[in-house]
Amino acid sequence: MEGEQTDFVWGVLDMVPITNFPDIRSRCAIHSKESGSVMVIPRENDLVRFYIQLKEVERDPNTKTESREFSGNVDDKKAKTKGRIDRSKITPELILKQAQEILQPYTLEMTDLDWFTGYQIGQRVSPNFSRHNRVFIAGDACHTHSPKAGQGMNVSMQDTYNLGFKLALVCKGLAKQDILSTYESERLKVARDLIAFDHKFSRLFSSKPMIPNADVLDGADMDEFHQVYIEGNKFASGTIVDYEDSVLVKKEGANAPDDNGCTMHPLASKVPIGRRLYSEVIISQADARPVHVADRLASDGRFRVLIFPGDVSTHPENMETLHKFQPFIDSKDNFAKKFTPVNAFSDSVIDIITIHGSCRYNVEFYDFPQFTRPKDYKGRCDYWKLYTGIGNTYHEGDIDAYESYGIDKKKGAIIVARPDSHVALVTEFSTDGLNAVDGYFKEFMLPQNDVVLPEKDVKGHDKKRFVQPRLAV
Amino acid sequence: MEGEQTDFVWGVLDMVPITNFPDIRSRCAIHSKESGSVMVIPRENDLVRFYIQLKEVERDPNTKTESREFSGNVDDKKAKTKGRIDRSKITPELILKQAQEILQPYTLEMTDLDWFTGYQIGQRVSPNFSRHNRVFIAGDACHTHSPKAGQGMNVSMQDTYNLGFKLALVCKGLAKQDILSTYESERLKVARDLIAFDHKFSRLFSSKPMIPNADVLDGADMDEFHQVYIEGNKFASGTIVDYEDSVLVKKEGANAPDDNGCTMHPLASKVPIGRRLYSEVIISQADARPVHVADRLASDGRFRVLIFPGDVSTHPENMETLHKFQPFIDSKDNFAKKFTPVNAFSDSVIDIITIHGSCRYNVEFYDFPQFTRPKDYKGRCDYWKLYTGIGNTYHEGDIDAYESYGIDKKKGAIIVARPDSHVALVTEFSTDGLNAVDGYFKEFMLPQNDVVLPEKDVKGHDKKRFVQPRLAV
Structure with a gap:
């Protein structure tokens, strides 16, 4: 090292x-x-x-x-x-x-x-985290630093969290082996950033304090120390981890990075691409329960396509656009079906979630196209695909995910989140946008149209199917 | 039955x-x-x-x-x-x-x-829940009703929850056996109230609906049904369980019951005596962490004396009064020491918690009298006795427990909560009030001045002593 x-x-x-x-x-x-x-x-x-x-x-x-x-x-x-x-x-x-x-x-x-x-x-820090996309090292094996930033275990777990979903996709034959090279490109930068921070922090911490107004101003400036201390909290929260453009992260079309280094697309002007999608509260259309986006995006190996159709009640043309998505999603040649093995649950590789921007009471569950309430092999409806981003909740007060994510309620947007919840792509709410999503997946996913899993047993009981971790099952 | x-x-x-x-x-x-x-x-x-x-x-x-x-x-x-x-x-x-x-x-x-x-x-419902204060029945053994109110298990557990702390106090020799008779007087009324409610609810539910504007108005009125439905939520939450005046609940000095049947003392005009103390968020003086009163009042068999000295920063005379409590609390003849065995933790029978009404930044931890930071046999300080009821929290927003409990920030108050968190007594913030608290305990508690537990081992490790359930240990 x-x-x-x-x-x-x-x-x-x-x-x-x-x-x-x-x-x-x-x-x-x-x-x-x-x-x-x-x-x-x-x-x-x-x-x-x-x-x-x-x-x-x-x-x-x-x-x-x-x-x-x-x-x-x-x-x-x-x-x-x-x-x-x-x-x-x-x-x-x-x-x-x-x-x-x-x-x-x-x-x-x-x-x-x-x-x-x-x-x-x-x-x-080690100069390499992998060899031949077949051997990988993580955690203490490739970076060591002082424990005071509270990041030893955290960054190490995040290493393997990053590697884990990629390995699963490749081992299950769902994605090309190439994606494994993003492990090193993504995590090596994090390790270097952390050690640069730790270097600064440790020295400030270990130095004598500067005495303000003294004759000779040497030692650590306490104002600077305080600032770096606060910066450390961003490492602790993990929200500043920012993955660069790659086969898995698409920053083209976005604005230039802002002062904080965040790369945002104009259609979701507060969602940094490459960073973990910040969690907002949304409300289930089916049962009015508030749920955190982070809880809805469980780490079960699946990609998420988050469709924000805007305020479909004020803008009926947006509802029309949403209905036009149905044949696209039904097609075997497009991402929603193409990369999911035959007989697997339709959302077990790519999970499509719709978050509209209308008051829940102004729209009905059955106003929305069929893909927002998919049925499984038994005919059971999945009630957890359709949400509203605006409304009022008892414990969380007023919510507006559109405002928080910087999404216009007329224009809408589509966001693709990787299995680790990092934002992969932001594109427009339109069939063109849906094609862009399609292009994203086609670059690294492998077609599954010929991969046939055993048919599911209609007489079996699997009432927990919507909540258990799964990938291509 | x-x-x-x-x-x-x-x-x-x-x-x-x-x-x-x-x-x-x-x-x-x-x-x-x-x-x-x-x-x-x-x-x-x-x-x-x-x-x-x-x-x-x-x-x-x-x-x-x-x-x-x-x-x-x-x-x-x-x-x-x-x-x-x-x-x-x-x-x-x-x-x-x-x-x-x-x-x-x-x-x-x-x-x-x-x-x-x-x-x-x-x-x-059974006409009796106990015999000779020695044999007790609870749950399905003494009341049955329809399951639709969601109260079968809940009320049964509450029966034994009510009985449990009383049995513990008596079996440990801390309280007179008389208190056991309050089990029947308190829980029989709950069972009867619940069955009366269930009777009304079940019949409304099982009846045909009334057709509005029909020639003959028979069947269940849907507006009435809706009202009773909402009433049922109060049973489900348990907050309307109201214990009558007894050796363990003192309602004298309070106002007449209000429209909801709540008996409140003018000094804590929103705290129904005999009901479970509603939980508010308070902030620890030592570490600024918000904590729910309900979490602070863990069900570990101990009584709580909650001292609300008001805004001690704006009203320094209130801080003076608080300091005058110290000799009272130190005295072996008063409740704080009298009912706790020798060598037991000083708060292991009666836990005294102070919740002041000043901004946390306007007062210092060490401004307060010693009993708000008691030391144990090793000299370790208990940091969890002193809180502020007002301030701002990140997740809960602005808090004001004084406002929520209806306590004046100049007058203050003292509230005694039973081990089951039901409010036993509300009295004034003064040495007279402290004497009233003393009178409350002296009516049913047994002096422990001659009960000597083994001395604690100063060399032993017991870092969890403040968080584990305990009564007179």
């Missing part, structure tokens, strides 16, 4: 503190003038996690010559390190003593020690 | 319907003109529960003479019954056929039958 070992050494304590520090139950960072820094993370029950910068820790002299850990191009940095720490010398008492110095004049004592550790911050 | 068997027979189907009835995913009731009624209750996945009134079911002729089921005073009603139904004659197909007739002109077919049953509505 490429990167560096730093000389900053940290200790971690999970314990129930006895202290008169008033903000002990708030997540906070304390920069002492001379004694280093501590990060306070309140946990469940009365536990508090402390990340504490350690000043004096014995080094293992042998590690000064060790080079296995460092890649060729950071030799200059390696030369400057003092060597690796001797972890056996780090005790809870040593960590506590340092924390007490940092927290002065407040007092700190330790009870109910739950766990502790010590580590040296290393920031490294 | 006293009560009656009706001649109304119902069938129940849990199945996935195939229908063109548009409201199949909404809870609704359908009164047909001639064929009876059906209640539609959408369930998880695609299941729908149907309650269907059956017209022709064979009776078991022997039951006409059976009297074991009926108490003496309903002999006249028994004489009129046609006898008990023969349940073996009720099949899913028979129930479905009836439902199809009721739903006309809409169609209804059945797939994925999950469960079915048939029953005859009986409404009976």
Whole structure:
């Protein structure tokens, strides 16, 4: 892996503190003038996690010559390190003593020690995440960084989450193997961005604080630190992960990236393409229940085509357009049928969801075309394909997904979401738009017209079919 | 048990319907003109529960003479019954056929039958729920009614929930055995109210609908039916259960009951005494997290004394009053210590929670008296005793528990909640009020000053002590 070992050494304590520090139950960072820094993370029950910068820790002299850990191009940095720490010398008492110095004049004592550790911050990333689209590495195998951004486990899981749906599509014979190369192109950038952030954050954290109005302004600027701290929350939420244009993400036709780096299409002017679709509340046409888009887009390996036909009650021509979609969707040559094995549930590869922009009371369930209430092999209706994006809910108040997504209620739009809920494509609400969706899938999906699954047993009971994870079943 | 068997027979189907009835995913009731009624209750996945009134079911002729089921005073009603139904004659197909007739002109077919049953509505209640404060019956053993109010399991669990905390208090030697007599006085009334409601509801449901503007206005008035339907939701939520004045509920000093039968004290003019304390969001002073009062009042057998000192920032004299509570609470002769065994956690019988009415930022955690941040045998602070009732939260918006509970921010109030969260007492925020709280507990609690539990092990780890259920430990 490429990167560096730093000389900053940290200790971690999970314990129930006895202290008169008033903000002990708030997540906070304390920069002492001379004694280093501590990060306070309140946990469940009365536990508090402390990340504490350690000043004096014995080094293992042998590690000064060790080079296995460092890649060729950071030799200059390696030369400057003092060597690796001797972890056996780090005790809870040593960590506590340092924390007490940092927290002065407040007092700190330790009870109910739950766990502790010590580590040296290393920031490294592998130059490759895969070989021949057949061997893949993820998580700690390809990137390491300090734990303070709270991203070690999160980013690692997201690696495999990204890889998982692609592997499933390829292994099930639904998509071309080419799509697997997007794993590295998408996740390597995330790892590099994260390590760049961690680099900045760790150094700000480990540095002395700058004393405002002092004669010499050195050390970490606390305003900058606060800003970077807030930036870190975006990593924690995962919402700034932005995948570049590829076979799976189509940014053409969109506006140039905005100040936050978001690429938006004019038809859905608040939906960043390549990022996870932000969840909004929508209301089921069938039963008036509010549901979060994120809950409706369960991670079960399926793509979603979200059709926003606009306010079909005020604009009847939009309802006409929607009805024109029916023959397109029925055709065996188009995405809705072409990529789904024969005898599989019709939505088990690509799930088509319609979110209209009319008040639920102004339209009827049966006003909409048949594809918004598909029937299965037993004749059972799927009631969970048709929603309204506007209305009022008891717990969530007024909702307007059209407003939140920046979709005009006259123009409408179509959004394609990948199985990981990242936005793949934004296009117009029209048969042309539907053709664009078709083009998207035809680039990497494999036709299934000749793949025949066993016929389903009409006498069997499968009342959970709409809620269990499934892909091409 | 006293009560009656009706001649109304119902069938129940849990199945996935195939229908063109548009409201199949909404809870609704359908009164047909001639064929009876059906209640539609959408369930998880695609299941729908149907309650269907059956017209022709064979009776078991022997039951006409059976009297074991009926108490003496309903002999006249028994004489009129046609006898008990023969349940073996009720099949899913028979129930479905009836439902199809009721739903006309809409169609209804059945797939994925999950469960079915048939029953005859009986409404009976036992005249006694206990003997000698030593033997108790609960649930179906003392009340039966139709299942359509959704209250069979709920009311039965509430019976034992009511009994449970009283038994625990008595068995642990904390309270006098007398309190057990409130089980019958409290729950018998609930059972009678419920059966009276069920009686009205079932008859409205089972009757023909009244045809508006017809020559002869007979049958069930649909407006009245709708009103009773809504009333039923209050039973379902449990919020109208109202316990009368007793050793455990003190309504003296309160206003006369209002139109809804709620008895409120002027100092907390929206808190019905004897009913479950309605949950409001409050904000922890220590960590700014919003928490529902209901979550803070976990059902762990403990009483809660909720002190509302008002806006202590605008009214410093209120903070002074609060500080005067400290010696009272410290005294071994008063409720806070007197009824808790020696060496038990100080809040393990009576939990004192302070909810002030100032903006969290205008007061400091350490401005408040020591009893709002008690320390345990290890010196660990309990951070979960002090809250503000006003402020702004991300998910819940602006909150004002003082407004919701009808408590004046200058006067304040004290509320005592029983272990089942029913409001026991509302009194003034003053040492007089604290004395009233003391009087409440002294009436039925047993002094524990001489009950000495083993000393706790200072070296043991018990980091979960604040969250695990406990009573006098």
